[in-house]
Amino acid sequence: MFRTLRDAFKIPDLRKKIIYTMLMFFAIRIGAHIRIPLINPAVVQNMFGNADEAGLLGMFDAFSGGAFKDMTLFAMGITPYITSSIIMNLLTIAIPKLEEMQKEGEEGRKKIAKITRYGTIVLALLQSVAISIGLGRSLFYDYNIFSVIIAVTAMTAGTAFLMWVGEQITVKGVGNGISLIIFINIISRLPFGTKKLYELATAGNKLIPVIVLLIIYVLMVTFVVLIQLGERRIPVQYAKRMQGRKVYGGQSTHIPLKVNMAGVIPVIFASSLLQFPGTITQFFGEPSGWWGSVINFLKITNISGALIYFVFILFFAYFYTSIIFNPIEVANNMKKNGGFVPGIRPGKPTVDYLSNVLNKIVLIGALALALIALLPVILSNIFDMNVTFGGTSLIIVVGVALETIKQIESQMVMRHYKGFLNA
Structure with missing residues (x-):
């Protein structure tokens, strides 16, 4: 980088x-x-x-x-x-x-x-x-x-x-x-988080937990990089066809299905929906009675709230992926252009195949997202520390950094070829 x-x-x-x-x-x-x-x-x-x-x-x-x-x-x-x-x-x-x-x-x-x-x-x-x-x-x-x-x-x-x-x-x-x-x-919030960890390690006598926490975060960054870059490439073959005196098609390509196709959106949706009742209640003071019990039940720091959060992430991962990727539309476009997946007939069999592969990939991505989002909460409870840099932030930071570096590299390659052609 x-x-x-x-x-x-x-x-x-x-x-x-x-x-x-x-x-x-x-x-x-x-x-x-x-x-x-x-x-x-x-x-x-x-x-x-x-x-x-x-x-x-x-x-x-x-x-x-x-x-x-x-x-x-x-x-x-x-x-x-x-x-x-x-x-x-x-x-x-x-x-x-x-x-x-x-x-x-x-x-x-x-x-x-x-x-x-x-x-x-x-x-x-x-x-x-x-x-x-x-x-x-x-x-x-x-x-x-x-x-x-x-x-x-x-x-x-x-x-x-x-x-x-x-x-x-x-x-x-x-x-x-x-x-x-x-x-x-x-x-920009990293210096404040670093300062807080330093204070915990020195004044709070939590040197070992802080070191373990930092090691886990390095492993989390590595895991997020693998998830962000991971993809399933479905091979596509285009049949040769004649138009006038020219031959079109005949080449092989692939459809890249990213493991984390929905990005950080499921985590944001799930967190917003889960925390919305408690956030609104904050404006009117401390909740009490049955409503207070509901708010406490939905707290992500409790097992009940964490489980609901986990289910929400899975749901929104499938929901958002279904919006941004339509297997029927992809299969129809392939059929119109003479493309097919080797071993799979065009039309409905291709739609079923793409849907099946997509469902498996989304499940893996959603489980990874849920793990990354919940791990800081789990660590906070285990080490009795307030972890300020959460899973949502980590996914965004790593994802944006990787995407920006990719764009810079592509522009460098483009300029390299321009210089070669002009020479």
């Missing part, structure tokens, strides 16, 4: 893109430290208490790089954009008009991207209003309509700016801009 970055800096065009991306990172982190006027950040910080990333607020704060807890300009982070994108993906399946738009090519994708941007602003506006009014008087030094408008405008504008920065990085920088924003925000 470091060798790839070193070689990339030797290419002027790539060097400019990397420097541009770094400057955008700097702007993001500056904005994450600019406090929203008239807001008392101590109110939000008190809501967190000892919460870690297992909680919805903790995950929200991790994605914003600590900006949410400090109530800064980028408190909302890029989360509204992610939510808007997921909603658009779901609507594309449900609404034929959007599905047709997606199949129009580049123009269709531009239209969907435009709708996603508008959806982001609407969601950011709704979320910022919910936070400002939901927390009420305690959030502001001087609670009035003027202070609420300032807070809502600042948080919505912050999200809009981050969305613009993400798109600029994608076009003028390296990698996917939105993913890199989440990446840099999560990475």
Whole structure:
């Protein structure tokens, strides 16, 4: 990885893109430290208490790089954009008009991207209003309509700016801009986590548990890399066909089915759904009675909550994979172009074969995701320590790093061939 970055800096065009991306990172982190006027950040910080990333607020704060807890300009982070994108993906399946738009090519994708941007602003506006009014008087030094408008405008504008920065990085920088924003925000919390572990090892007399924890995290990173890069390649053979005087087809290729096709989405969905009741209840004080028992039952630190979390991850892994990969559509496209899987007849047998292979791969990927997501929680209970860097963050950081390095390598190869041809 470091060798790839070193070689990339030797290419002027790539060097400019990397420097541009770094400057955008700097702007993001500056904005994450600019406090929203008239807001008392101590109110939000008190809501967190000892919460870690297992909680919805903790995950929200991790994605914003600590900006949410400090109530800064980028408190909302890029989360509204992610939510808007997921909603658009779901609507594309449900609404034929959007599905047709997606199949129009580049123009269709531009239209969907435009709708996603508008959806982001609407969601950011709704979320910022919910936070400002939901927390009420305690959030502001001087609670009035003027202070609420300032807070809502600042948080919505912050999200809009981050969305613009993400798109600029994608076009003028390296990698996917939105993913890199989440990446840099999560990475920015590492020094605080490292400091906390150091304090536990020295002042807390937990040197051995901290060392064991670090070794386990190194093994987890290795495991995540294997899961992210792992794929099942289904061979596809295209029959030769004549069109006029030209012969088409006859080549062999493959369909790559990634082990973790759904990415981190199942973990985010599962965590959000599980933690939503408890997070909403926090705004109204400590739960009691039967509702308090329900909230305690759903806590991920309890066996009951962990089991529900595990089932949710499996469900959303299958659900999201079914949205992004359609075996029927793939089989039909292969049949139209004269392609077939060796030993499998085109049509329904191919659909059944792809579905069968996909179900097995998704199960492996979902089990791996569940293990990675739950392991930090298990370690926290075993060693009696608050692990701040959770499985969700680990999957995102490793996945984005691998994808960005791949893009840099592909651009280096492209420029190498250009230079060879020009010579």
